[in-house]
Amino acid sequence: MTNDTTYRWPHKDLLDVTQLSAEDTLHLLDVAASFQEINRRPVKKVPTLKGKTVVLFFVENSTRTKTSFDVAAKRLSADTFALAKTGSSINKGESLKDTGLTLQAMAPDVIVIRHPSSGAARFLAELLPCSIVNGGDGWHAHPTQALLDCYSLRHAWNGIFAGRTLLILGDIAHSRVARSNMHLLHMLGVHLRLCAPRTLLPAGVEHWPVEIFSDLKTAVRDVDAVMCLRLQLERQQAGLLPDLAEYSRRYCLGRHHLTLAKPEVKVLHPGPMNRGLEISNDIADAPACLVLDQVSAGVATRMAVLYLLTTRNDGELV
Amino acid sequence: MTLCIKNARHLEAQVDILVRDGRILTMTPTGQQSPPEDCKFFDATGLILMPSAIDAHVHLREPGYEYKEDIASGLTAAAHGGFGSVMCMANTKPVNDTAGITRFMLDRAQQSHPYGPRLYPIAAATMGLNGEELTPLAELKEAGCVAVSNDGRPLASAEITRRIMEYGADLGLTLIDHCEDPHLARGWRMHEGETSGLLGVKGQPACGEAIQAMRDIMLSEYLDIPVHIAHVSAALTVDCIAWAKARGVKVTAETCPHYLILDETAMEGYNTLAKVSPPLRTEADRAALRRAVKEGIIDILVTDHAPHAAHEKEGTLDEAPNGFTGLDLAISLTWGLVRDNVLTEADMQRLWSRRPGEIFSLPYNTFNPGDPADFFLLDPNEDWIPAPETLYSKSCNTPFLGQTLHGRVKHHWLAGHQLF
Structure with a gap:
């Protein structure tokens, strides 16, 4: 971890790398390295995010990224729920706004979104109070x-x-x-x-x-x-x-x-x-x-992302 | 009874005008003429007098999309925006490709706005805007259409374009063409350039507009028939038009205030309110368009008023439709260009009134005796902010929402009748 103990992760969402400073990036990679160690243990699970909810909202086909986020969340003891394109309201012509508001009503801590439209993750982040992780939006960012x-x-x-x-x-x-x-x-x-x-x-x-x-x-x-x-x-x-x-x-x-x-x-x-x-x-x-x-780095990195986004306000006086 | 507008500012002078029977009687420097006994006075001190604007390109959505706009709300927005005449495009549902639809539109306008603003429908160029079959233009003209266009659905075929121009020319109906190569960038969302590359959004290159404009210019020269290029957005198209005009081709052209004010960077942050067809282009395009309207290479300004409901613009760039509202805002936006010394008050009158009147043979006012008494008074010092509650259109999909605009239309007369 970085030696500077005053460092605080400043972001509610992870939408694009352009929002990150070099310090944010290196800190995140340090956190990921510490989680990589967990992935090598016989029992690959820690209680860090117990009680947190991560929604995997994948409107575009994906196996590996979705699985990677799922494994990452579960190793930190978060609960994950998947909303896929097939059979969902997306196929019934619901707008992204309405799907987003519906998901928010279930009080998740994080929504990971993959969407074919560039800018979709940013749209949700401006709309919803929970943390949004961009799991890939159109041709824009991953x-x-x-x-x-x-x-x-x-x-x-x-x-x-x-x-x-x-x-x-x-x-x-x-x-x-x-x-x-x-x-x-x-x-x-x-x-x-x-x-x-x-x-x-x-x-x-x-x-x-x-x-x-x-x-x-x-x-x-x-x-x-x-x-x-x-x-x-x-x-x-x-x-x-x-x-x-x-x-x-x-x-x-x-x-x-x-x-x-x-x-x-x-x-x-x-x-x-x-x-x-x-x-x-x-x-x-x-x-x-x-x-x-x-x-394997993907799992550790996504653990770090979920951890930093969901614990950024921990320790603050309520 | 005679109406006297006193102490108005007009082209840097202080003037009084007399109006009788819907026409201009005289315009004289303030105090030079004593008005008749029975005169009704209106003190216009501090206000700018301008001829009513003519908007040759609006979408009023009725019939079919009344949740976005209808003829009554569109004409109210026009009245308050300084527009005395509006030409409405045919992409309604059903499309204005038969005389019955034209008559319906005119009936609706007559019911809601018997004193104007005046509505002039534009006939669809092809049946259902399908780009293939000609419409019954003689019937449509008889019902009240003043021009012909396939707006929004670019004509792919040069052959069909030629036949529309020829058939329309017999009837005095000029083709207003939305120039866009329909094969060059299917599924575009914005201008193709630096911003689209970084945003990862499919772009449309400026040359697609110029390619189609050049086709129309070539046909116009060959056939010796006028053609009007709709909403020019690109410097390259300006160059094509300048070249054609120098050759004596009967081409005229329009652009919109937003192409003179904004560029592609308005799309940053995936701003659906800045999504429009043709798209906002580069700073260089904007500069070229400013020169072109100043020099008259582009003849007129239009709003391309394209209302959409709020929920339609809330989403991703893939979900949101193209278009801005403009009737409420265009005169204020143009006044902003006058304040910034891009245009003069005289340019404004030429671009918004005299030239569109000449091109489409509509009545317009030059404040000479006998001209129609169509004019508005603008408060040059009123600052205001476009918001749902300050706009008369049913929709408020404009990238200028929430920004301070300078100057606002305060009073408007058509044929001597005060609209507000």
């Missing part, structure tokens, strides 16, 4: 993913971010993971590169604090880590790509690319992976690949 990526990289890089170079590879335009990682790692002093065909780069990317490449062999030169993004197959159907085989020929990260990077290069992927499309099979299974570290 703060817990960026924090867990930071956690994995911090460990792999022995705590030193400054001066490192990270390449984000793939569909940047439609990626909340790319946006959140770009903001967070830039704040921590990491040099960022992006590599994608022009059709998968967002508008205004020339104003981002990044170097942009369309050729992977050039982009990967001397980097400390590569973050592969999942290619959604509907991008090809939408006419953004000619065919997946050509995409894979140009942008699938292979062993021959990694020989151009730093010798100790790490590979990240937010999952689920399309082996052979954006990441080659052998890289996916290589020791350099941190994918499973990321999953």
